[in-house]
Amino acid sequence: MTTASGPGLEFPALLHGSLAATRRRVSAEGHRWTQEFLQTRSFTPPQRMRPVRTDEVLIMHMGAEFLAPAPGWRPHVFIEVFTNLGHGLPASERQRAEEAFETFCLGTAWGALHYGVAPPPKRSAERMARRLAALLRFWEALEGPRYAFWPYEQTYTLEALVQDLYGKTLEAWCPGGAASVREHLSLSVERMSHATRRECEEAVMRVMPALLAANKDFKHREGLGDPAFQRERLAALSPDDFESVSSAHRSAVNGLLYEWDRHLRPVDCHPSEGESRQRLKPTARRAEHQGVERPPIRGKRS
Known part of the structure; x- marks a missing residue:
């Protein structure tokens, strides 16, 4: 019998599925977030969330895809949201949108995990301190599942x-x-x-x-x-x-x-x-x- 990971850990359902399906949903969500920012200057979480069980493996790198069940959790695909995020925004708005999006994500377990494992530039001391502090806030919840990372045939705490x-x-x-x-x-x-x-x-x-x-x-x-x-x-x-x-x-x-x-x-x-x-x-x-x-x-x- 499996239990929910930590105190009610949930990730966006769009990160669960086959690789192709996950990519399509992440792309669509990036477009939605862009339109939302244009209208409200803010971001809201995806509508559908899914519990993460303690027996599930989170694929954190494309090189570890061979360990992924089909369907399965593929948080590494989240990085592709940036392909669409900001598309259609004026150049003058893109930095502001990226900063607002990072702040929004760091308030969630799944966002803190992404910015902790795959932090985009700039990796300044001040910015990395904020990212890693967010990871610490969600540490207990994120301790439940296991993580697969390139290129090894085992999963990790x-x-x-x-x-x-x-x-x-x-x-x-x-x-x-x-x-x-x-x-x-x-x-x-x-x-x-x-x-x-x-x-x-x-x-x-x-x-x-x-x-x-x-x-x-x-x-x-x-x-x-x-x-x-x-x-x-x-x-x-x-x-x-x-x-x-x-x-x-x-x-x-x-x-x-x-x-x-x-x-x-x-x-x-x-x-x-x-x-x-x-x-x-x-x-x-x-x-x-x-x-x-x-x-x-x-x-x-x-």
Whole structure:
């Protein structure tokens, strides 16, 4: 016999079904939300909700579709709502609509899960603190089901999923950890939400060694790993560029490292030095969307 997950956990019914059906419904809901925003400047939840049982698996990544029952829960499809959300809005209204939509979603368990697992840019310290605080508010409800994530043939607890996604970031913000992932997340969110730029720089620098160790395809690992180089380059970032990585989110910082790595080149120093050093070519390109290979999940099996 199965029971409802946590205290009455419900997700939009449009996220349950076959992959094709779920995509159609998410697309339609994105269009409805756009029209609603045009008329009311606000958003309302989908009309049909469905209870989530403790024996059900939530597919959180397209790469885990092979674990999905048909029909089943496919929260990863929710990201496709952004294809339609804002379509037909004036360009001047899109940022306002996106911000209002995020605020609306963070007031729900399903929205907090989405913005926690697949946070869109910008991943600033302030914004990620809000997103992760929302995940903490719904933690008990979301502990019930299990989660499938690319590309492994097992499902995971909420704690294991968060540890995989944010373990390095949490350690950067709160070295030494805490008794549980939930407590570690809570402490990190508190620090992140009040951090100065200097504190954010320190967190970003603490996460870099772990990322450099996990990704073997950097061409200039020694140069990238130099703390003096890291500090100089972080200080040189514009406020807008720095904001994008200030949370020490793994993907955002990895993208920055790849950007630096692509533009590092050996430059001959004064002959008396007898060796080469690394310089960074100027670049105006951003790296927040840089693709990153995900390391293996370490966590509890269900």
